[in-house]
Amino acid sequence: MTLVDIYAAQIATGKSPATLRTWIHRGELTRHGYDPRGRALIDLDEAQALIALKVGLVSA
Numbered sequence: 001m002t003l004v005d006i007y008a009a010q011i012a013t014g015k016s017p018a019t020l021r022t023w024i025h026r027g028e029l030t031r032h033g034y035d036p037r038g039r040a041l042i043d044l045d046e047a048q049a050l051i052a053l054k055v056g057l058v059s060a
Contacts, residue, residue: 003032005039009047023050 006017013020023029024040029050032041 002044003041004044005035005037005041007039009042009044012044013047013051015047015051020047023047 004012006020009015009020010017020029020042021040024031024042029042029047032043035041
């Protein structure tokens with residue numbers, strides 16, 4: 001598990017913070033608390049797997 005804030009996840013995945021927040025809100029992505037600045041922390045591996053699933057690279 002690699003926990004990063006949503007802005008670091010944006011750099012790593014190319015998905016906007018708004019998209020990542022939406023996925024958290026929908027329950028598609030797990031929020032693992034907040035960093036000291038109040039930014040949501042997510043598992044980068046989980047985010048990348050979700051993106052791969054959404055673009056059809058991985059079957060459900």
